[in-house]
Amino acid sequence: MNKELILTKLPAGLLVNISYASVRGQDNEPGAVQRLLNPKRIESIKDFTLEGGDYPGAIILNWVSTTNPLRKINQTISLSNTPRSAQIIDGQHRIAGIKAAISVSEDVASLEIPVAIYENLTTKECADIFLAINTEQKTVPRSLVFDLYGIASESVIDPAAVRARDIATYLNEAEDSPFADQIKFPGISKRKGGIALSTAVSSIKPLVEDKGSFEQIDIFELERQKRIIFNFFTAIKEKYQEDWDSKNNIFFYAAGFAGAMEFLQLKLLPYCISKGSFTVETIVKTLNFTQSSLIFQSEVKGMGGTAAQKHVYQKLVDIFNPDNKTTKAIEI
Incomplete structure:
Protein backbone atom coordinates (compact mmCIF):
# COMPACT_ATOMS: atom_id res chain seq x y z
CA MET A 1 0.00 0.00 0.00
CA ASN A 2 1.51 3.31 -1.10
CA LYS A 3 -0.79 5.88 0.46
CA GLU A 4 0.15 9.44 1.32
CA LEU A 5 0.70 9.89 5.05
CA ILE A 6 0.44 13.20 6.89
CA LEU A 7 2.45 13.56 10.09
CA THR A 8 1.37 16.36 12.40
CA LYS A 9 0.38 17.15 15.97
CA LEU A 10 -3.05 18.12 17.26
CA PRO A 11 -4.30 19.49 20.57
CA ALA A 12 -5.82 16.68 22.63
CA GLY A 13 -9.18 18.45 22.86
CA LEU A 14 -9.45 18.70 19.08
CA LEU A 15 -8.22 15.13 18.56
CA VAL A 16 -10.80 13.51 20.84
CA ASN A 17 -13.60 15.53 19.24
CA ILE A 18 -12.89 14.80 15.57
CA SER A 19 -11.99 11.10 15.95
CA TYR A 20 -14.07 7.99 16.60
CA ALA A 21 -13.63 4.21 16.73
CA SER A 22 -15.39 2.05 14.16
CA VAL A 23 -15.78 -1.44 15.66
CA ARG A 24 -15.55 -4.54 13.50
CA GLY A 25 -18.74 -6.63 13.64
CA GLN A 26 -20.68 -3.75 15.13
CA ASP A 27 -20.35 -0.75 12.77
CA ASN A 28 -21.40 -1.24 9.16
CA GLU A 29 -18.97 1.07 7.38
CA PRO A 30 -15.64 0.84 5.53
CA GLY A 31 -12.61 0.91 7.82
CA ALA A 32 -14.26 -0.86 10.77
CA VAL A 33 -11.30 -2.75 12.27
CA GLN A 34 -11.37 -1.77 15.97
CA ARG A 35 -12.23 -3.91 19.01
CA LEU A 36 -14.45 -3.01 21.94
CA LEU A 37 -12.90 -0.73 24.52
CA ASN A 38 -11.45 -2.03 27.80
CA PRO A 39 -12.65 0.25 30.66
CA LYS A 40 -9.78 -0.76 32.95
CA ARG A 41 -7.21 0.23 30.35
CA ILE A 42 -8.97 3.56 29.75
CA GLU A 43 -8.84 4.33 33.48
CA SER A 44 -5.12 3.51 33.56
CA ILE A 45 -4.41 5.81 30.60
CA LYS A 46 -6.51 8.57 32.19
CA ASP A 47 -4.39 8.39 35.35
CA PHE A 48 -1.18 8.28 33.28
CA THR A 49 -2.28 11.42 31.40
CA LEU A 50 -3.25 13.33 34.53
CA GLU A 51 0.13 12.50 36.07
CA GLY A 52 1.88 14.18 33.13
CA GLY A 53 2.70 11.12 31.01
CA ASP A 54 4.13 11.64 27.52
CA TYR A 55 2.77 10.33 24.20
CA PRO A 56 5.70 10.00 21.79
CA GLY A 57 3.93 7.42 19.57
CA ALA A 58 1.55 8.73 16.92
CA ILE A 59 -2.19 8.12 16.93
CA ILE A 60 -3.12 6.80 13.47
CA LEU A 61 -6.28 8.13 11.82
CA ASN A 62 -8.21 7.48 8.60
CA TRP A 63 -9.77 10.77 7.49
CA VAL A 64 -13.22 9.95 6.11
CA SER A 65 -15.27 13.15 6.32
CA THR A 66 -16.57 14.57 3.04
CA THR A 67 -18.06 17.63 4.70
CA ASN A 68 -14.87 18.46 6.62
CA PRO A 69 -12.03 17.79 4.19
CA LEU A 70 -8.40 18.31 5.09
CA ARG A 71 -7.05 21.46 3.49
CA LYS A 72 -3.36 21.23 2.61
CA ILE A 73 -1.27 24.25 1.64
CA ASN A 74 2.48 23.73 1.30
CA GLN A 75 3.61 22.15 4.60
CA THR A 76 0.50 23.02 6.63
CA ILE A 77 -2.96 21.53 7.02
CA SER A 78 -6.17 23.05 8.33
CA LEU A 79 -9.41 21.42 9.42
CA SER A 80 -12.64 22.20 11.19
CA ASN A 81 -13.50 20.89 14.64
CA THR A 82 -16.22 18.56 13.37
CA PRO A 83 -17.10 15.32 15.20
CA ARG A 84 -16.62 11.95 13.45
CA SER A 85 -14.26 13.30 10.83
CA ALA A 86 -11.62 10.57 11.25
CA GLN A 87 -11.69 6.87 12.13
CA ILE A 88 -9.13 5.64 14.62
CA ILE A 89 -6.89 2.94 13.14
CA ASP A 90 -4.55 2.72 16.13
CA GLY A 91 -4.83 4.47 19.50
CA GLN A 92 -8.48 4.20 20.46
CA HIS A 93 -7.68 3.43 24.11
CA ARG A 94 -5.24 6.34 24.29
CA ILE A 95 -7.84 8.70 22.88
CA ALA A 96 -10.54 7.40 25.24
CA GLY A 97 -8.16 7.73 28.20
CA ILE A 98 -7.17 11.25 27.19
CA LYS A 99 -10.83 12.17 26.80
CA ALA A 100 -11.51 10.89 30.32
CA ALA A 101 -8.55 12.93 31.60
CA ILE A 102 -9.94 16.09 29.95
CA SER A 103 -13.21 15.56 31.84
CA VAL A 104 -11.18 15.81 35.05
CA SER A 105 -8.78 18.59 34.02
CA GLU A 106 -9.49 20.94 31.11
CA ASP A 107 -5.76 21.72 30.92
CA VAL A 108 -5.23 18.34 29.27
CA ALA A 109 -7.14 19.58 26.19
CA SER A 110 -4.12 21.70 25.22
CA LEU A 111 -1.71 18.73 25.32
CA GLU A 112 -0.24 18.23 21.84
CA ILE A 113 -0.47 14.67 20.54
CA PRO A 114 1.48 13.34 17.52
CA VAL A 115 -0.89 12.11 14.79
CA ALA A 116 -0.44 10.24 11.50
CA ILE A 117 -3.33 10.79 9.08
CA TYR A 118 -4.33 8.73 6.06
CA GLU A 119 -7.26 9.69 3.87
CA ASN A 120 -10.19 7.57 2.68
CA LEU A 121 -8.68 4.14 3.28
CA THR A 122 -10.67 1.00 2.50
CA THR A 123 -11.42 -1.61 5.15
CA LYS A 124 -8.66 -3.80 3.68
CA GLU A 125 -6.12 -0.99 3.89
CA CYS A 126 -7.13 -0.19 7.48
CA ALA A 127 -6.82 -3.89 8.35
CA ASP A 128 -3.35 -4.04 6.79
CA ILE A 129 -2.14 -1.13 8.91
CA PHE A 130 -3.80 -2.42 12.09
CA LEU A 131 -2.26 -5.88 11.65
CA ALA A 132 1.18 -4.46 10.81
CA ILE A 133 1.14 -2.54 14.08
CA ASN A 134 -0.31 -5.28 16.28
CA THR A 135 1.40 -8.38 14.85
CA GLU A 136 4.51 -7.49 12.87
CA GLN A 137 6.01 -5.01 15.32
CA LYS A 138 7.54 -7.04 18.15
CA THR A 139 6.88 -5.98 21.72
CA VAL A 140 9.70 -5.35 24.17
CA PRO A 141 10.72 -8.47 26.16
CA ARG A 142 8.87 -8.53 29.48
Whole structure:
Protein backbone atom coordinates (compact mmCIF):
# COMPACT_ATOMS: atom_id res chain seq x y z
CA MET A 1 0.00 0.00 0.00
CA ASN A 2 1.51 3.31 -1.10
CA LYS A 3 -0.79 5.88 0.46
CA GLU A 4 0.15 9.44 1.32
CA LEU A 5 0.70 9.89 5.05
CA ILE A 6 0.44 13.20 6.89
CA LEU A 7 2.45 13.56 10.09
CA THR A 8 1.37 16.36 12.40
CA LYS A 9 0.38 17.15 15.97
CA LEU A 10 -3.05 18.12 17.26
CA PRO A 11 -4.30 19.49 20.57
CA ALA A 12 -5.82 16.68 22.63
CA GLY A 13 -9.18 18.45 22.86
CA LEU A 14 -9.45 18.70 19.08
CA LEU A 15 -8.22 15.13 18.56
CA VAL A 16 -10.80 13.51 20.84
CA ASN A 17 -13.60 15.53 19.24
CA ILE A 18 -12.89 14.80 15.57
CA SER A 19 -11.99 11.10 15.95
CA TYR A 20 -14.07 7.99 16.60
CA ALA A 21 -13.63 4.21 16.73
CA SER A 22 -15.39 2.05 14.16
CA VAL A 23 -15.78 -1.44 15.66
CA ARG A 24 -15.55 -4.54 13.50
CA GLY A 25 -18.74 -6.63 13.64
CA GLN A 26 -20.68 -3.75 15.13
CA ASP A 27 -20.35 -0.75 12.77
CA ASN A 28 -21.40 -1.24 9.16
CA GLU A 29 -18.97 1.07 7.38
CA PRO A 30 -15.64 0.84 5.53
CA GLY A 31 -12.61 0.91 7.82
CA ALA A 32 -14.26 -0.86 10.77
CA VAL A 33 -11.30 -2.75 12.27
CA GLN A 34 -11.37 -1.77 15.97
CA ARG A 35 -12.23 -3.91 19.01
CA LEU A 36 -14.45 -3.01 21.94
CA LEU A 37 -12.90 -0.73 24.52
CA ASN A 38 -11.45 -2.03 27.80
CA PRO A 39 -12.65 0.25 30.66
CA LYS A 40 -9.78 -0.76 32.95
CA ARG A 41 -7.21 0.23 30.35
CA ILE A 42 -8.97 3.56 29.75
CA GLU A 43 -8.84 4.33 33.48
CA SER A 44 -5.12 3.51 33.56
CA ILE A 45 -4.41 5.81 30.60
CA LYS A 46 -6.51 8.57 32.19
CA ASP A 47 -4.39 8.39 35.35
CA PHE A 48 -1.18 8.28 33.28
CA THR A 49 -2.28 11.42 31.40
CA LEU A 50 -3.25 13.33 34.53
CA GLU A 51 0.13 12.50 36.07
CA GLY A 52 1.88 14.18 33.13
CA GLY A 53 2.70 11.12 31.01
CA ASP A 54 4.13 11.64 27.52
CA TYR A 55 2.77 10.33 24.20
CA PRO A 56 5.70 10.00 21.79
CA GLY A 57 3.93 7.42 19.57
CA ALA A 58 1.55 8.73 16.92
CA ILE A 59 -2.19 8.12 16.93
CA ILE A 60 -3.12 6.80 13.47
CA LEU A 61 -6.28 8.13 11.82
CA ASN A 62 -8.21 7.48 8.60
CA TRP A 63 -9.77 10.77 7.49
CA VAL A 64 -13.22 9.95 6.11
CA SER A 65 -15.27 13.15 6.32
CA THR A 66 -16.57 14.57 3.04
CA THR A 67 -18.06 17.63 4.70
CA ASN A 68 -14.87 18.46 6.62
CA PRO A 69 -12.03 17.79 4.19
CA LEU A 70 -8.40 18.31 5.09
CA ARG A 71 -7.05 21.46 3.49
CA LYS A 72 -3.36 21.23 2.61
CA ILE A 73 -1.27 24.25 1.64
CA ASN A 74 2.48 23.73 1.30
CA GLN A 75 3.61 22.15 4.60
CA THR A 76 0.50 23.02 6.63
CA ILE A 77 -2.96 21.53 7.02
CA SER A 78 -6.17 23.05 8.33
CA LEU A 79 -9.41 21.42 9.42
CA SER A 80 -12.64 22.20 11.19
CA ASN A 81 -13.50 20.89 14.64
CA THR A 82 -16.22 18.56 13.37
CA PRO A 83 -17.10 15.32 15.20
CA ARG A 84 -16.62 11.95 13.45
CA SER A 85 -14.26 13.30 10.83
CA ALA A 86 -11.62 10.57 11.25
CA GLN A 87 -11.69 6.87 12.13
CA ILE A 88 -9.13 5.64 14.62
CA ILE A 89 -6.89 2.94 13.14
CA ASP A 90 -4.55 2.72 16.13
CA GLY A 91 -4.83 4.47 19.50
CA GLN A 92 -8.48 4.20 20.46
CA HIS A 93 -7.68 3.43 24.11
CA ARG A 94 -5.24 6.34 24.29
CA ILE A 95 -7.84 8.70 22.88
CA ALA A 96 -10.54 7.40 25.24
CA GLY A 97 -8.16 7.73 28.20
CA ILE A 98 -7.17 11.25 27.19
CA LYS A 99 -10.83 12.17 26.80
CA ALA A 100 -11.51 10.89 30.32
CA ALA A 101 -8.55 12.93 31.60
CA ILE A 102 -9.94 16.09 29.95
CA SER A 103 -13.21 15.56 31.84
CA VAL A 104 -11.18 15.81 35.05
CA SER A 105 -8.78 18.59 34.02
CA GLU A 106 -9.49 20.94 31.11
CA ASP A 107 -5.76 21.72 30.92
CA VAL A 108 -5.23 18.34 29.27
CA ALA A 109 -7.14 19.58 26.19
CA SER A 110 -4.12 21.70 25.22
CA LEU A 111 -1.71 18.73 25.32
CA GLU A 112 -0.24 18.23 21.84
CA ILE A 113 -0.47 14.67 20.54
CA PRO A 114 1.48 13.34 17.52
CA VAL A 115 -0.89 12.11 14.79
CA ALA A 116 -0.44 10.24 11.50
CA ILE A 117 -3.33 10.79 9.08
CA TYR A 118 -4.33 8.73 6.06
CA GLU A 119 -7.26 9.69 3.87
CA ASN A 120 -10.19 7.57 2.68
CA LEU A 121 -8.68 4.14 3.28
CA THR A 122 -10.67 1.00 2.50
CA THR A 123 -11.42 -1.61 5.15
CA LYS A 124 -8.66 -3.80 3.68
CA GLU A 125 -6.12 -0.99 3.89
CA CYS A 126 -7.13 -0.19 7.48
CA ALA A 127 -6.82 -3.89 8.35
CA ASP A 128 -3.35 -4.04 6.79
CA ILE A 129 -2.14 -1.13 8.91
CA PHE A 130 -3.80 -2.42 12.09
CA LEU A 131 -2.26 -5.88 11.65
CA ALA A 132 1.18 -4.46 10.81
CA ILE A 133 1.14 -2.54 14.08
CA ASN A 134 -0.31 -5.28 16.28
CA THR A 135 1.40 -8.38 14.85
CA GLU A 136 4.51 -7.49 12.87
CA GLN A 137 6.01 -5.01 15.32
CA LYS A 138 7.54 -7.04 18.15
CA THR A 139 6.88 -5.98 21.72
CA VAL A 140 9.70 -5.35 24.17
CA PRO A 141 10.72 -8.47 26.16
CA ARG A 142 8.87 -8.53 29.48
CA SER A 143 12.09 -8.99 31.46
CA LEU A 144 13.38 -5.69 30.03
CA VAL A 145 10.09 -3.96 30.86
CA PHE A 146 10.22 -5.17 34.47
CA ASP A 147 13.89 -4.24 34.76
CA LEU A 148 13.24 -0.69 33.49
CA TYR A 149 10.55 -0.27 36.14
CA GLY A 150 13.45 0.02 38.56
CA ILE A 151 14.58 3.34 37.02
CA ALA A 152 11.47 4.76 35.30
CA SER A 153 9.28 7.64 36.52
CA GLU A 154 6.49 6.82 38.95
CA SER A 155 3.84 7.89 36.40
CA VAL A 156 4.66 5.01 34.05
CA ILE A 157 5.43 2.13 36.41
CA ASP A 158 3.30 -0.73 37.70
CA PRO A 159 3.75 -0.54 41.52
CA ALA A 160 3.09 -4.27 42.03
CA ALA A 161 5.66 -5.14 39.35
CA VAL A 162 8.19 -2.83 41.00
CA ARG A 163 7.63 -4.52 44.37
CA ALA A 164 7.90 -7.98 42.77
CA ARG A 165 11.09 -6.88 40.99
CA ASP A 166 12.56 -5.70 44.31
CA ILE A 167 11.89 -9.13 45.81
CA ALA A 168 13.37 -10.90 42.78
CA THR A 169 16.47 -8.69 43.05
CA TYR A 170 16.82 -9.61 46.72
CA LEU A 171 16.53 -13.33 45.92
CA ASN A 172 19.21 -12.92 43.27
CA GLU A 173 21.66 -10.80 45.26
CA ALA A 174 21.49 -12.05 48.87
CA GLU A 175 24.55 -14.24 49.45
CA ASP A 176 22.63 -16.84 51.42
CA SER A 177 19.65 -16.91 49.05
CA PRO A 178 18.63 -20.21 47.45
CA PHE A 179 18.47 -18.22 44.17
CA ALA A 180 21.76 -16.35 44.43
CA ASP A 181 22.74 -15.42 40.84
CA GLN A 182 19.87 -17.53 39.49
CA ILE A 183 17.50 -14.69 38.39
CA LYS A 184 18.26 -13.76 34.79
CA PHE A 185 18.21 -9.99 34.36
CA PRO A 186 18.52 -8.39 30.89
CA GLY A 187 22.07 -8.19 29.60
CA ILE A 188 23.49 -11.32 31.21
CA SER A 189 24.84 -14.10 29.02
CA LYS A 190 22.36 -16.80 28.04
CA ARG A 191 22.48 -20.07 29.92
CA LYS A 192 20.34 -23.13 30.50
CA GLY A 193 18.38 -22.94 33.72
CA GLY A 194 17.85 -19.94 35.94
CA ILE A 195 14.68 -17.89 36.31
CA ALA A 196 13.92 -15.13 33.81
CA LEU A 197 13.14 -11.86 35.57
CA SER A 198 9.78 -11.79 33.77
CA THR A 199 8.90 -15.21 35.25
CA ALA A 200 9.94 -14.17 38.76
CA VAL A 201 8.01 -10.88 38.63
CA SER A 202 4.88 -12.42 37.09
CA SER A 203 4.87 -15.21 39.69
CA ILE A 204 5.39 -12.89 42.68
CA LYS A 205 2.93 -10.16 41.58
CA PRO A 206 -0.27 -11.92 42.74
CA LEU A 207 1.09 -11.87 46.28
CA VAL A 208 2.17 -8.21 46.37
CA GLU A 209 -0.41 -6.41 44.23
CA ASP A 210 -3.22 -4.27 45.60
CA LYS A 211 -5.65 -6.57 47.46
CA GLY A 212 -3.24 -9.43 46.77
CA SER A 213 -2.43 -12.37 49.03
CA PHE A 214 -0.02 -10.51 51.33
CA GLU A 215 -2.39 -7.57 51.79
CA GLN A 216 -5.20 -9.97 52.69
CA ILE A 217 -3.17 -11.22 55.66
CA ASP A 218 -1.92 -7.73 56.63
CA ILE A 219 1.65 -8.25 55.43
CA PHE A 220 2.43 -4.92 53.74
CA GLU A 221 6.12 -4.27 54.38
CA LEU A 222 8.68 -5.16 51.70
CA GLU A 223 11.10 -6.62 54.25
CA ARG A 224 8.50 -9.04 55.60
CA GLN A 225 7.23 -10.00 52.16
CA LYS A 226 10.64 -10.79 50.74
CA ARG A 227 11.62 -12.69 53.88
CA ILE A 228 8.56 -14.93 53.67
CA ILE A 229 9.43 -15.91 50.09
CA PHE A 230 13.10 -16.32 51.07
CA ASN A 231 12.17 -18.57 53.99
CA PHE A 232 9.89 -20.68 51.81
CA PHE A 233 12.59 -21.50 49.29
CA THR A 234 15.20 -21.93 52.03
CA ALA A 235 12.96 -24.59 53.55
CA ILE A 236 12.71 -26.40 50.22
CA LYS A 237 16.49 -26.14 49.79
CA GLU A 238 16.99 -27.78 53.19
CA LYS A 239 14.86 -30.71 52.04
CA TYR A 240 16.78 -31.05 48.77
CA GLN A 241 20.23 -30.85 50.45
CA GLU A 242 22.93 -31.53 47.82
CA ASP A 243 20.32 -32.02 45.10
CA TRP A 244 19.46 -28.31 45.30
CA ASP A 245 22.54 -27.42 43.24
CA SER A 246 21.74 -30.01 40.58
CA LYS A 247 21.10 -28.70 37.05
CA ASN A 248 18.01 -30.93 37.20
CA ASN A 249 16.51 -28.93 40.09
CA ILE A 250 12.98 -28.01 38.94
CA PHE A 251 13.00 -24.78 40.96
CA PHE A 252 15.75 -23.32 38.79
CA TYR A 253 13.31 -23.36 35.87
CA ALA A 254 10.20 -21.31 35.12
CA ALA A 255 7.69 -24.09 35.82
CA GLY A 256 9.23 -24.87 39.19
CA PHE A 257 9.38 -21.28 40.37
CA ALA A 258 5.87 -20.44 39.18
CA GLY A 259 4.41 -23.67 40.59
CA ALA A 260 6.10 -23.04 43.93
CA MET A 261 4.76 -19.49 44.13
CA GLU A 262 1.26 -20.77 43.38
CA PHE A 263 1.64 -23.29 46.22
CA LEU A 264 2.90 -20.56 48.56
CA GLN A 265 -0.06 -18.34 47.69
CA LEU A 266 -2.84 -20.92 47.88
CA LYS A 267 -1.66 -23.39 50.51
CA LEU A 268 1.28 -22.26 52.60
CA LEU A 269 0.27 -18.66 53.39
CA PRO A 270 -3.10 -19.63 54.93
CA TYR A 271 -1.38 -22.33 56.96
CA CYS A 272 1.42 -20.08 58.22
CA ILE A 273 -1.00 -17.32 59.21
CA SER A 274 -3.00 -19.88 61.21
CA LYS A 275 0.21 -20.94 62.97
CA GLY A 276 1.39 -17.35 63.44
CA SER A 277 4.77 -18.27 61.98
CA PHE A 278 6.57 -17.95 58.65
CA THR A 279 9.93 -19.19 59.90
CA VAL A 280 12.03 -21.70 57.98
CA GLU A 281 11.51 -24.21 60.78
CA THR A 282 7.73 -23.93 60.58
CA ILE A 283 7.74 -24.38 56.82
CA VAL A 284 10.22 -27.28 56.87
CA LYS A 285 7.90 -29.24 59.15
CA THR A 286 5.09 -29.04 56.58
CA LEU A 287 7.12 -30.32 53.62
CA ASN A 288 7.15 -34.10 53.75
CA PHE A 289 9.76 -34.57 51.03
CA THR A 290 11.55 -37.89 50.71
CA GLN A 291 14.32 -38.72 48.25
CA SER A 292 11.76 -40.33 45.97
CA SER A 293 9.35 -37.38 46.08
CA LEU A 294 11.84 -34.64 45.14
CA ILE A 295 10.74 -32.86 41.96
CA PHE A 296 13.15 -32.62 39.02
CA GLN A 297 13.12 -30.87 35.66
CA SER A 298 13.30 -34.19 33.82
CA GLU A 299 9.76 -34.99 35.07
CA VAL A 300 8.20 -32.18 33.04
CA LYS A 301 10.22 -32.65 29.85
CA GLY A 302 7.84 -32.37 26.90
CA MET A 303 5.09 -30.69 28.93
CA GLY A 304 3.75 -27.26 28.04
CA GLY A 305 4.47 -24.40 30.43
CA THR A 306 1.07 -24.41 32.14
CA ALA A 307 0.98 -28.19 32.48
CA ALA A 308 4.49 -28.24 33.93
CA GLN A 309 3.61 -25.53 36.46
CA LYS A 310 0.49 -27.43 37.53
CA HIS A 311 2.56 -30.60 37.87
CA VAL A 312 4.93 -28.87 40.29
CA TYR A 313 2.06 -27.31 42.24
CA GLN A 314 0.30 -30.67 42.63
CA LYS A 315 3.50 -32.43 43.71
CA LEU A 316 3.96 -29.80 46.43
CA VAL A 317 0.35 -30.24 47.52
CA ASP A 318 0.93 -33.99 47.73
CA ILE A 319 3.87 -33.64 50.13
CA PHE A 320 2.24 -30.87 52.17
CA ASN A 321 1.71 -32.11 55.73
CA PRO A 322 0.30 -29.25 57.84
CA ASP A 323 -0.17 -29.32 61.60
CA ASN A 324 -3.69 -28.00 62.12
CA LYS A 325 -3.14 -26.65 65.65
CA THR A 326 -3.42 -22.82 65.60
CA THR A 327 -1.62 -20.01 67.41
CA LYS A 328 -2.03 -16.24 67.28
CA ALA A 329 1.28 -14.35 67.43
CA ILE A 330 2.97 -13.96 64.03
CA GLU A 331 6.68 -14.75 63.76
CA ILE A 332 8.81 -14.26 60.67
